[in-house]
Amino acid sequence: MNPDASTIAAGAPIEVDLSPVAEGQDIKVFWRGKPIYISHRTKKQIDEARAVNVASLPDPQSDEARVKSGHEQWLVVIGICTHLGCIPIAHEGNYDGFFCPCHGSQYDSSGRIRQGPAPANLPVPPYQFVSDTKIQIG
Amino acid sequence: MSGPSDYQPSNPALQWIERRLPILGLMHSSFVAYPTPRNLNYWWTFGAILSFMLGMQILTGVILAMHYTPHADLAFKSVELIVRDVNYGWLLRNMHAVGASMFFVAVYVHMFRGLYYGSYKEPREVLWILGVIIYLLMMATGFMGYVLPWGQMSFWGATVITNLFSAIPYVGESIVTLLWGGYSVGNPTLNRFFSLHYLLPFLIAGVVVLHVWALHVAGQNNPDGVEPKTEKDTVPFTPHATIKDMFGVACFMLLYAWFIFYMPNYLGDADNYIPANPGVTPPHIVPEWYYLPFYAILRSIPNKLAGVIGMFGAIIILCFLPWLDAAKTRSSKYRPLAKQFFWIFVVVCILLGYLGAQPPEGIYVIAGRVLTVCYFAYFLIVLPLLARIEKPRPVPNSISDAVLAKTGSRSTPMVSTAIMLALAGSLFAGSVDSAKASEGSDTPPGNKWSFSGPFGKFDRGALQRGLKVYKEVCASCHGLSYVAFRNLAEPGGPSYSVAQAAAFASEYKVKDGPNDAGDMFERAGRPADYFPSPFPNEQAARAANGGAAPPDLSLITKARSYKRGFPWFIFDFFTQFQEQGPDYVSALLQGFEDKVPEGVTIPEGSYYNKYFPGHAIKMPKPLSDGQVTYDDGSPTTVAQYSKDVTTFLMWTAEPHMEARKRLGFQVFVFLILFAGLMYFTKKKVWASSH
Numbered sequence: 001m002n003p004d005a006s007t008i009a010a011g012a013p014i015e016v017d018l019s020p021v022a023e024g025q026d027i028k029v030f031w032r033g034k035p036i037y038i039s040h041r042t043k044k045q046i047d048e049a050r051a052v053n054v055a056s057l058p059d060p061q062s063d064e065a066r067v068k069s070g071h072e073q074w075l076v077v078i079g080i081c082t083h084l085g086c087i088p089i090a091h092e093g094n095y096d097g098f099f100c101p102c103h104g105s106q107y108d109s110s111g112r113i114r115q116g117p118a119p120a121n122l123p124v125p126p127y128q129f130v131s132d133t134k135i136q137i138g
Numbered sequence: 139m140s141g142p143s144d145y146q147p148s149n150p151a152l153q154w155i156e157r158r159l160p161i162l163g164l165m166h167s168s169f170v171a172y173p174t175p176r177n178l179n180y181w182w183t184f185g186a187i188l189s190f191m192l193g194m195q196i197l198t199g200v201i202l203a204m205h206y207t208p209h210a211d212l213a214f215k216s217v218e219l220i221v222r223d224v225n226y227g228w229l230l231r232n233m234h235a236v237g238a239s240m241f242f243v244a245v246y247v248h249m250f251r252g253l254y255y256g257s258y259k260e261p262r263e264v265l266w267i268l269g270v271i272i273y274l275l276m277m278a279t280g281f282m283g284y285v286l287p288w289g290q291m292s293f294w295g296a297t298v299i300t301n302l303f304s305a306i307p308y309v310g311e312s313i314v315t316l317l318w319g320g321y322s323v324g325n326p327t328l329n330r331f332f333s334l335h336y337l338l339p340f341l342i343a344g345v346v347v348l349h350v351w352a353l354h355v356a357g358q359n360n361p362d363g364v365e366p367k368t369e370k371d372t373v374p375f376t377p378h379a380t381i382k383d384m385f386g387v388a389c390f391m392l393l394y395a396w397f398i399f400y401m402p403n404y405l406g407d408a409d410n411y412i413p414a415n416p417g418v419t420p421p422h423i424v425p426e427w428y429y430l431p432f433y434a435i436l437r438s439i440p441n442k443l444a445g446v447i448g449m450f451g452a453i454i455i456l457c458f459l460p461w462l463d464a465a466k467t468r469s470s471k472y473r474p475l476a477k478q479f480f481w482i483f484v485v486v487c488i489l490l491g492y493l494g495a496q497p498p499e500g501i502y503v504i505a506g507r508v509l510t511v512c513y514f515a516y517f518l519i520v521l522p523l524l525a526r527i528e529k530p531r532p533v534p535n536s537i538s539d540a541v542l543a544k545t546g547s548r549s550t551p552m553v554s555t556a557i558m559l560a561l562a563g564s565l566f567a568g569s570v571d572s573a574k575a576s577e578g579s580d581t582p583p584g585n586k587w588s589f590s591g592p593f594g595k596f597d598r599g600a601l602q603r604g605l606k607v608y609k610e611v612c613a614s615c616h617g618l619s620y621v622a623f624r625n626l627a628e629p630g631g632p633s634y635s636v637a638q639a640a641a642f643a644s645e646y647k648v649k650d651g652p653n654d655a656g657d658m659f660e661r662a663g664r665p666a667d668y669f670p671s672p673f674p675n676e677q678a679a680r681a682a683n684g685g686a687a688p689p690d691l692s693l694i695t696k697a698r699s700y701k702r703g704f705p706w707f708i709f710d711f712f713t714q715f716q717e718q719g720p721d722y723v724s725a726l727l728q729g730f731e732d733k734v735p736e737g738v739t740i741p742e743g744s745y746y747n748k749y750f751p752g753h754a755i756k757m758p759k760p761l762s763d764g765q766v767t768y769d770d771g772s773p774t775t776v777a778q779y780s781k782d783v784t785t786f787l788m789w790t791a792e793p794h795m796e797a798r799k800r801l802g803f804q805v806f807v808f809l810i811l812f813a814g815l816m817y818f819t820k821k822k823v824w825a826s827s828h
Contacts, residue, residue, distance in 0.1 A: 001330065007320045028417065032321035035417060080322075083442060085301035086294065086419040101421050102298070103437065103498050117498075119442045 013138025015130065018074065026090050028079060031137050035079040035087055036125055037098070037111075038135075045096050045109035046072055052108070059121045063110040066124050076135065077111035078125050083118035098122065145171070168354055173372035174379045175360035176827055177541050181251040182358070183386025184244050190387050191241040192346065196339050198234040199283075206286065208332035210325035213288035214413040218620050218693070221794070228794045229398070229801070236397040238280050239405045242428035244390065245273060253459075254480055256468030257359040263460040265352040268345055270456045275342045277429065277453075282335040284426055288328060289410030294423045296323045296331070302436075305446040322416065362540040363468025364533055371537035373827050381820045388813035395809060399802025400592055400714045408699035408719065411791075412689075422497060430494030431487050435513065437498045438506030448510065455517050462517055465525040472531040476524050483516045581700060582718075582725030582749050585781070589788055590717050592803065595796055596789050601632035603768055604786025607779050610766050612691060615683065615757075617671030620692035621790045624665040630796040631789060640665050684743045686756035695719035695784065696791045719791070720784045725749040727780040730759035 003011075011032040018038065021027050026039035041049075049063040067075055079087050079098070086102035093099030094115070095108035105116030112121040127137040145166040147153050156162050205224050207216035220227040249269070252258055258266035285296045300317045304310040319326030357366065366372045373379070397404060405427060409420045425433050432449045439445035455462075470477040490509050496502045534540040588597040605626070608618065623643035626634045634642070643663035648670055651658035663670075671690070673679035679687040689697075699718040702710060710716070729748035740746050744754040761776045768774055772782075789795070 001316050001319060003315065003318075003320050003326070007326060011321055030417070033324050033416060034322050083301075084298040086298070086423065087417065101419055102423050117437075117440055117442065117445075 011138070013136050015134060015136050017134050019133040023073070028090075029137070031125065034125075036137060037075070037077050037079040037090055037122075039075040039077075039090065039109075041073050041075055041109060048096055049108055049110035049112075058113050059119070061110075061112060061121055063112075066110050066112070066121070068129060071129055071132075074135070075109070075111060076124060076127050076137070077122040079122065081105055081118055082113065082120040082122065083116070088122070168350075168375075169380070170374065170376040172354060172375040173357075173366065173369075174375050175358055175366055175371060175537055176373045176378075177360050177362060177537050178358065178379070178382075179361055180382075180386055181247065181255075182360075183383045184248040184251060185353075186383035187244045187387050187390045188241070188248060189346070190390075191237060191244055192339070192343060195234065195237050195241060196343070198230050198237065199336070199339065202230055202234055203336060206332075208286070208329050210288065210328050210414070213286060213328060215620070217287045221792075222620065222625075228792075228798060232398045232402040232798075234283075236394065236402060236405065238283060239397070239426070239428065240390070240394045241276065242280065243393075245276060246428075249273070249456075250484060252359075253483075254470050254477075255359055255361055256363055256463070256465075256470065258460045259463070259468050260460070262352075262356045262359060265349065265356055266460060267457050268349045268352055270453070272342055272345050272349060273456075274453060275338055275345065279335060279338040279342065280426065280428065282331040282338070285328065285331045286335060287410060288414045290412040290414055290418075290420050291407045291410040291423070293323060293414035293416065294420055295425055296327065298423055299425075300327075302446050302449070305443045307443070324416075359468065360537060361469060361471060362534055362537060363472070364535070364537060364540070367536050368538070377823045378827065381816065381823050385813065385816035385820050388809060388816050392806070392809050392813065395802065395805050399798055399805060401711065401716060402798070403696060403716060404711065408697055411693045411697035424495055427491065427495075430492075431490035431513075432494075434490040434494035434506050435510045437494075438503060438510045452513060455514070459517065459521075463521040463525060465521075465528065465530070467530040467533060469533070472533050473524070473528060474531065475528045476521075479516065479520050479524065483513075486512045486516070580729075580748050582721040585717070585721055585724055587717050587720055587785070587788070589785065589795060591714060592799060594799060596630070596632075597785060598633045599770060599772070600782045600785040601789055602634075603770070603772060603778075604782040604784070604789075605632055606768075607761075607766050607783040608691070608786055611760055611779075612783065613669075613672060615672055615679075615688040617673075617688075617690040618669040618692050618790060619671055619690050620668070621793075622666060622668045623663060625793055627665070628793065631793055632786075636665070643667060646670055684756050688757065691787055691790065693791045695723055695788045698722045720788050722749065723787060724780045724784040726755075727761055727783070728776055 014029070014031055016027075016029055016038060018040070021038065021040045023040050024042045026037055028035050028037055030036070039045075046063070054060050054062050063072075066077075079090075081088050081100040081102065083100065083103055083105050086100050088098035088100040088105070088107060090098055093106035095106055097109045097111060097114075098107040100106070100116065100118065103117050105118035106114050107118075107122055108114050110121075111124070113119070125137055127135050130136050145163040147156055147162055152162060202220065205216065205220045205227065207213060217231070221231050222228075224230070252266065252269070281295070281299055285292045300314055300323065303313045303317065306313060315321070317327065317330075318324065319330055360366075407424060412420075424430075432452055435452050436445045436449040439448045465473065465476070467473055470480055486509050490506070490513065493502055493506045493509065498506075534543060588595060588600070608616075623639050623646075626632055626642060627636045627639035643665050646663035646667070646669075647660045648663045648667045649658055650661050653659055673682060673687075676687050696719050700722055702718065726747060726749050729750065731746055731748060734740055734746045738746065738753055740754045744756055745758055746753055747755040761779045763776055764774045766774065766779060768778075772778055792798075
């Protein structure tokens with residue numbers, strides 16, 4: 001009952017062009033049936049994410065560990081709430097990040113859980129930069 | 139099932155069979171000669187009601203499966219086509235969907251009955267545990283069945299419930315992948331859920347056989363909780379219990395039919411009339427009412443794993459009930475303290491059900507925690523403690539003693555009424571409609587609709603005018619993809635002739651092909667064609683409308699609702715009010731205001747609408763006075779246009795509504811006569827036994 005070959009094949013890596021995404025905007029792409037949020041973060045959002053005391057977080061992880069160095073403005077996370085799988089809404093909530101409408105979990109501008117029932121941060125999918133304006137997810 | 143039978147058929151052919159397979163003897167000893175306690179009350183008829191419901195679900199389900207397509211792209215449409223095109227498909231679907239709810243109503247009564255009268259106690263532990271297994275199987279079946287229509291609530295319910303398993307340490311994620319058959323809920327998930335949804339009812343039927351077998355070995359419990367001692371304590375199953383069960387089933391069918399014919403969407407969620415969309419989560423994900431108490435327990439525990447354990451534990455704990463409650467006296471009738479705690483427990487369950495439907499915030503969370511503690515305390519503290527400290531009243535020596543002593547006593551009816559009220563309460567608490575259109579907006583004003591109430595009919599003139607408004611105004615952006623031109627000539631609709639419908643169709647250009655040269659071509663529409671959509675796909679619709687795709691209108695009056703709130707949803711059950719959708723649509727069309735009130739900011743490209751959730755709607759004011767000309771002299775005002783087009787859209791959402799209400803009346807007349815007949819037959823049969 002595990003995924004069949006065609007499902008696995010359809011889950012191959014995808015490339016996303018980032019050049020049309022302006023600062024402060026974000027796009028949602030689907031990979032393996034999951035929504036992936038790609039946010040072009042503002043300076044303010046990056047600073048907020050880095051100012052927080054990592055040890056005080058429910059799921060401690062530094063912002064540096066969640067983005068690729070040299071591309072700090074890009075946050076790439078799987079947009080599925082780690083509580084029960086709803087899709088959080090971008091640019092909502094008290095932390096300039098994501099807000100899940102189902103059970104009220106709030107994530108910050110680094111996709112880390114800050115408030116609510118979710119146990120973990122929004123996961124970062126495997127991806128790398130193929131060029132400065134293009135990433136490959138998967 | 140209760141020992142070797144001495145039954146001998148008189149027919150030689152049957153004798154021949156009986157010598158080789160004593161099936162008639164088995165039937166005779168199980169359902170004819172089987173001695174049943176003579177003091178059973180009507181709460182004992184729920185076993186028969188449940189058997190009836192299981193049969194009903196399997197029968198309607200098998201027929202529905204003949205018409206259903208388990209594919210993520212086609213499932214929603216195939217369900218709509220069942221309702222619209224299959225002969226009596228609307229009836230089958232309502233019977234099956236409402237039947238699931240009724241099945242759970244009956245099983246909850248059955249379980250509370252067992253709880254009250256101590257039916258789980260020695261020697262009926264295995265019987266009780268088999269019952270808990272049936273209940274678990276029912277929950278799994280009900281959940282998977284709810285996924286099959288592939289609406290928004292189906293999809294997101296499936297996502298939330300399957301994600302529960304990800305809470306299991308280490309293996310959780312792999313289990314979830316196994317359930318999905320992919321990387322998220324999708325087509326493979328739908329396929330396996332369909333397969334399992336077809337399989338599980340037969341497993342339930344198998345466990346029901348074991349359940350009945352165990353029942354017939356241990357014998358039925360009874361309201362006094364003393365075992366039958368002599369022949370005087372029992373009556374033969376047939377005709378006594380059979381006829382009583384028939385009466386019980388007939389009464390239950392009245393409730394069942396009320397929902398099927400008059401309130402088919404009362405227990406459902408408006409969001410499930412929106413096709414599944416993996417990119418948009420509905421604002422409130424609410425499971426079906428029968429899971430709400432457990433959902434409330436899940437949400438009240440702040441830790442994910444602990445929440446999941448709490449939720450499943452709340453059901454599994456029932457398996458241990460025979461050992462948690464060690465009191466010797468079975469029936470709560472003779473246990474003054476246990477009786478009171480039982481009723482408190484019932485109220486706790488109902489309140490948990492109510493909280494399960496509320497958003498998880500503020501007071502609701504705290505109340506949920508308190509009640510969760512109460513729920514578990516009943517099993518883990520109250521029952522074990524009561525067994526030690528409670529002093530039960532003396533139980534009668536035998537059932538016949540109890541029957542003689544009771545003549546003229548009125549305690550049972552009182553308890554029965556209380557249970558009935560509690561049950562009704564739980565049903566209503568769970569049936570709170572989703573608050574799809576309620577967030578931060580005004581409640582739409584009520585309207586007088588010609589199609590409301592038990593004898594409601596569509597106003598033909600309004601349907602025809604509404605069609606005109608749709609065609610001239612709405613159709614430039616909104617599709618009507620489930621409606622075919624032929625429907626315009628069908629009974630219960632706008633009453634056009636077949637020729638008129640064909641002429642109407644021929645005004646449209648429909649894309650067809652490929653032809654022999656392999657090219658697509660356009661031709662005039664035929665009655666069998668569906669209304670063409672204004673945009674080729676959702677992306678095109680989105681791009682042309684500032685990022686918000688205009689929704690298809692076929693089902694809009696059923697896919698929109700607003701929160702009625704307590705206590706209105708209780709009155710709605712009796713008044714058959716279910717016009718939230720039309721009220722909302724009509725209010726929305728008239729709710730545009732040029733002047734934006736203080737404190738509301740409307741983004742550029744949006745318009746202020748008083749009734750739209752969040753007030754900022756992408757659709758500009760669609761209707762203005764005099765825009766569409768009417769031939770029949772009706773006023774050409776926005777109010778009239780809204781009313782007409784809403785009536786028309788109610789018809790497109792449910793083209794067989796008139797047939798439903800008409801048949802409903804006939805069924806009610808029949809059922810009332812049938813129930814009366816059963817009642818008097820039962821009286822006659824039991825006359826000598828009382």
